[in-house]
Amino acid sequence: MRSLGQSARPVLACGEVRTGLLPSFQALDGRAAAQLLRLRADEHVRVSERPNLYALSPDVLTGVDCRLPTSNGAKVRAVGTVAARAVLTEGRVLQATAYFSAPAAGPDLRRPWGHYLVRPGLVEPFGKLPEQAAAEGVLRGGARGELDLGMIAEGLLAQLVRHPLLDHKAPFKSRRTHLRWAARRAPEGERASLERFTLAENGLRTVELRLPEDTPVAAAAGLCEDLALHDWLLTTVVHMLDSSRLGAADGPSAVLALRPAVDHLLHLWMPHAHVDHTLVHLWEVLEREPGFTRQWQTLVQRIRDQLAVQAIPLLHEALSTSTR
Structure with missing residues (x-):
């Protein structure tokens, strides 16, 4: 798996996608979609009209310094940035994703924030990362005081739905879904694999992946957004x-x-x-x-x-x- 702008190769990537109906009576066209998703002044929104209308925001970063969720109770402190982005499909379905990648091991001491800012979307553990336990912990959901990707994604959604373009008159009632995903590195020479897709209660879905070392983490996020979109439909x-x-x-x-x-x-x-x-x-x-x-x-x-x-x-x- 390959992340942006860092030297250490990640061995784990995790994310959460929130999917729901855009609160607008009329679907947005490409121009309005670009206005809605303009999260940063220094980067453009990517808009594609073929084969369907698809708008992807630039990433925004959230600095984190907290414990990673783990399934075995291990206390792993991690510092870095979580990337978040939004997608609008056919001007009608809005998604927000928060995701990060992590290397097998990190420093024993906290580094200056400048070190983390030039490694967007990378969260470094203190010491060795318990890969399996951390992956399972993210899929289970963080406890109080632990990294909560859903909260970051939900915060981005809340920001977007306050946009003045939206009239909050959705054409029908629907429920949001949330999909958590975790990707570990695939054995050398093997291609990407989808290990498990699970439907849980209260609109939760979980996905477990294995990805080759050279797979961009953003590509994994895009795959899971696509899965979440069609599951929501x-x-x-x-x-x-x-x-x-x-x-x-x-x-x-x-x-x-x-x-x-x-x-x-x-x-x-x-x-x-x-x-x-x-x-x-x-x-x-x-x-x-x-x-x-x-x-x-x-x-x-x-x-x-x-x-x-x-x-x-x-x-x-x-x-x-x-x-x-």
Whole structure:
């Protein structure tokens, strides 16, 4: 794994992605998306219109000096900077990610802040890093006084949703999801692998990766943003279908409940559209089990079938009226 601007090669990279609906009645176009995500005056927002509208903010840094979460209770103090960035897809789905990388070992004494600032997104442990325990600790979530990536990502989201461009009139109700990920170094000569994807309670997902030494940490963050986006789409459409009470509610009510999916979400499904080419093959794992696209296609077909069924009596009524 390769981070920006530091000499020590990281052996661990971790992050958390928060994903939710942009609180705006109208989707933002490319120009407005760039305004929203302009987190720094010295760097431009990257905006791509193909194959879909995708805007990526520059990174902003948060200085940290705290313990790393560990699964075995080891007290590992670490100092450095956590990188955070935001993504807006099709002007509709907003994501914030906080992530860092860490080397196998760090100094025994704290260095001046200038040392850490020229190594963006790198957090150095005091002494040796317990890689497995730290990875498991991040996936579990930090306790009080430990590094909390979710809090940093949530803080960035809170900053963005206060932007005057947003009217806070979302076209439908939805829930946020959060995805935590941890990537350890892959054995030499092996390519990247997705070891585990887990659905937990309260909208939490966890991802465990193995990455070659030369994989940029930002590429891992981009992969996990893409996974989080498509998981959020699945979760949201499933919730819409459940709320529509198909087969129980009357026709117009069911159509009204499903219309937001048609208007705002169905066209967003585009796996690995903006994922680094060296990591695209990891999507194949999720396509086999649990079968993301297969499940999505089933949901889309259910929605289309329901709309078609509800259209039949309306068409019959229109024909009857025209023949009178």
